Amino acid sequence: MARKIFEIPLYPYRRHPDQDESTPVRHPVIVIGAGPVGLAAAIDLGQQGVPVVVLDDNDKVSFGSRAICFSKRTLEIFNRLGCASEMARKGVQWDTGRVFFRDREIYAFRLLEETGHKFPAFINLQQYYLEEYLVKRLRALQEEGRPIDLRGRNKVEAIGQHDDHVTLEIATPDGPYNLEAEWIIACDGAASPTRRMLGMDFVGQVFADNFLIADVVMQAGFPSERWFWFDPPFNRGQSALLHKQPDNLWRIDFQLGWDIDREEEQKPEKVIRRLRAMLGEHTKFELEWVSIYTFQCRRMEHFRHGRVLFAGDAAHQVSPFGARGANSGFQDIDNLVWKLKLVLGGKAPETLLDSYDHERVMAADENILNSTRSTEFITPKTETSRIFRDAVLDLAERHVPVRPMINTGRLSVPAIYDGSPLNGPDSNVLPESLRPGAPAVDAPLSEGWLLDRLGNGFQLLLIDTEAVPEKDLSGLGIEPVALSADESPEFAERYLGEAGQAVYLLRPDQHVAARWTVYEPEAVIAAFRRATAREEA
Amino acid sequence: MAKLITTPNIADADAFYAALMAAHEGCSKEESDALNARLVLILANHVGDMNILLQALELARQKA
Structure with a gap:
């Protein structure tokens, strides 16, 4: 290989002139x-x-x-x-997920993504x-x-x-x-x-666990799907996850629990035995890398x-x-x-x-809250929590409404900095998802994507406003970005909602600092000072 | 805020109670625990309203 x-x-190491300085x-x-x-x-x-x-x-x-x-x-x-x-x-992406409980598949789902974003x-x-x-x-x-x-x-x-x-x-x-x-x-x-x-x-350790993680090369044709097992026969009382990576490589995570023999678990014969039970006797695979990963929360x-x-x-x-x-x-x-x-x-x-x-x-x-909730579902800590967890999984096969309770991990989404000392005024007629503290959401423009235009400096996004920023605003280093609702239906829906016009002050990390439905230079300057910690509101 | 119904709301209370007992008939303790858990989940989904569910949880937590 x-x-x-x-x-x-x-x-690689290279000697730097700093190393020869006397001070x-x-x-x-x-x-x-x-x-x-x-x-x-x-x-x-x-x-x-x-x-x-x-x-x-x-x-x-x-x-x-x-x-x-x-x-x-x-x-x-x-x-x-x-x-x-x-x-x-x-x-790579997967578009089908399958959930298994003990020895059977309980349901499969298609990943339905919101359209109108540059990235998946x-x-x-x-x-x-x-x-x-x-x-x-x-x-x-x-x-x-x-x-x-x-x-x-x-x-x-x-x-x-x-x-x-x-x-x-x-x-x-x-x-x-x-x-x-x-x-x-x-x-x-x-x-x-x-x-x-x-x-x-650290303050307060919430919990800790061990995972055996393996990269496995398999022949093309093995489906590009995400498989998650609860309490599988090949890893009783624990979970397992199969994920597709580029290069015909699959990543497999076996949860091991806290009290384990690390040496024993990493022995190739033991790992291969687990993999056979998981992938089936006839699947050809090659073990590329195996490691034990310990996490704490x-x-x-x-x-x-x-x-x-x-x-x-x-x-x-x-x-x-x-x-x-x-x-x-x-x-x-x-x-x-x-x-x-x-x-x-x-x-x-x-x-x-x-x-x-x-x-x-x-x-x-x-993140710790979400991760703790997922872990609580995947590894029930008490007899009662196991009874409920198993009831959710049992029911899910025939009763669709409980499926949202199945928690195999809630995918990372950016935090909205509600209550941040940097946040300025909000306008309650604009869409809640873009309130101060939220990251700007991407949208298609007539040419290219919105997020390609944003970031690295403070910007004032003006949508269908009559007034335009004066010079002293640029003097602060705030770049005006004037756009129209006609750019795309997604852009209008995400940034205007029911409103006819909007003004967003955006930070260099693309998060919303403040927003209004009319452009007033004094308000923008005050919000800018607040977003740079130069003034209390 | 919607309020939890705290007055009798099942027309034939005896019939419901009997049906509940019948559902558990022949179950081991373990099977009954699982059945109860499924029942809670099915009913909770039917109720849907988080405020009602929290009021019900609070009421259920109170001991005699």
């Missing part, structure tokens, strides 16, 4: 960790012209498929970062491909002269917090050196050494600690049901980078970064 992408060093060089932003979330942070910062150094103790993309399901919002974020098309092209609800794609595309995008930005510096095999060994900077001690194959940063983004994963070095732990109390900002698994972890791990990490970055850019540029006070904590802690709680 050809060498897999995850076996090749993509960012530590200070950088505006250092990202710790070049996993998918750290790479997204580096691309976003570099693309916006904020110099960034990324330190990673490794030099390769992740081993095995790991995170495999990426949501529409993730693709929209990567679209803004200039690398979604390759992901969407390579990724999700794609399945091995994490190593996603990371490879991110590294490619990062390299392309470097070629354009964007200030991104990715340093492989640079392991952060110690961190010191100071009033106006952070100090780092870094180990490399050439020995140690020190760096300073105005800000740190810690994206160093669930076991985050940064978190540990700063002496912080918990978050840090705060994601900002002075000048260190935590993102992704370093800050919060959930069960895999619903694909709310990596997807929420990209939303963290989407939320954080524009704020950091304004603070570094002196255009917003440091307190703007507290809204990162507020908004993303809220999102993490929503």
